[in-house]
Amino acid sequence: MKKKIYLSSPHMGGNEINYINKAFYANWIAPLGPNVTQFEISLEDYLGVGNHVSALSSGTAAIHLALILLDVGKDDEVLCQSMTFSASANPIVYQGATPVFIDSERETWNMCPDLLETAILDRQAKGKKPKAIVAVHLYGMPYKVEELRTISEKYDIPIIEDSAEALGSSYKGKKCGTFGDISVLSFNGNKIITTSGGGALVSKNLDQKNKSIFLATQARDQAPYYQHSEIGYNYRLSNISAGIGCGQMEVLDSHVALRRKMNLFYQKLFSDIEEINVFVEPTDELYSNHWLSCITFASTKPGFNPDGLRSALLKENIESRPLWKPMHLQPIFNETPFYGNGVSEKLFETGLCLPSGSNLDDEERHRILVAVTMYLKERRNG
C-alpha cells in the first residue's frame, strides 16, 4: 500500500521541540507558564493592536467562554451559521440556549446577510431578540465581514467570529480573528497551525481577557483558600502545548503560503474540467489561507460525483472528505429553527475537500494528479 496522503496533517517547523524542552527543564509542566504567555503575545503581535488573546484548551472551549462573556444563558437564542463544524453550535446548547441556524450565500459559503436579517426580524416578531451571532470563515474563506457587521450594529447583536479555520486569512487587508466582538481560534491537530489540541479567545479589552482566564481556571476568587462565587471551567492551555504553538507561530506565514500553493495546484489541475469548480476567493478583497481546498461538481451523474471521486482517491490511499454537513440536517438538530435558501444543502451534495496540507510534497501532488486524471478519464470514456 502506498503511504497515506492526509487531508490535513500536523506540520512542525522544527523549533517546537526546543520550547517543550525548555518547559521540561524548568518543570513548567502545567496549564500556565512562560510558553503560554509567549504564545499569547505572539498571537497578539500577529493579530495587531487592540486584540487580547487568552490561550485555551480548545476552540470549542473558546466559543463556550465567548457565549458566557456575552451573557448567553438558559432559553436565549443564538444565530449560528448552519454550514459549519458542530463545534460552532454545541456550546450554545451547553449554555441551555437554542441555536437558530442560518443558511449560506454562494460566494463565500458563509452566513447569508439577507437571511440573517430575515431571521432577526422573525425572531423578534416571535417575541425574542437573539443574544449573539456565530459567524464562521469556513475553510479559511472570510465571511462577508462588512455586511454582517452592519446588521450586527443595526440590531445591536454581538458577533462571535469563529475563525477556527481562518488564522492567516484576511479581509480588505485586515486579519481574520479580529472581526468579532469576540473571536475564536483553534489549534487542533488538523488546523493551519496546531498545538496538538488548543484554542484561543480574542477579545477587544483586557477586562474581557482577564475574565476569560478567570473562568478558564475554575473561577477562583482572590483569597488564600479556594473560594468560588461563580461556576468555573478547566479550559486553560498547557505550557507544553503552548510550546508547540510558539514554534508553530514561527512558520505560520510560510504554511499559509504553502496551503495557497496547494489551492493553485488544484486550480490548474481542474482548469480544463468544466463540471468541476475549485472554491476560490470571489474578489481580491478576500484572502483565504485555503486551510482546505474544496471543489464542487456543477453537474453530478452516477459515478461522476463527489463520492465517486472520493472512492477513486481512497483506492490510491488518498484521503478526501465531503464538505461539512450543515447543522440543520443533523439528527441532533432536527427540531431547531432554520432560515434556509438551499445553498448549504447543495454545497453538501456537490462538494469535496481535497488533501491540503502545507507538508505535501511534489511526489504526493503527482500521485493526486494521476489519481484525479485517471478518474476523469474513466468517466469520460464510460
Ligand SMILES: *Cc1c(COP(=O)(O)O)cnc(C)c1O
Ligand atoms: C475546529 C473547529 C472548531 C473547534 O475547535 P477545536 O479546537 O477542535 O475545539 C470550531 N469551529 C470550526 C469551524 C472548526 O473548524
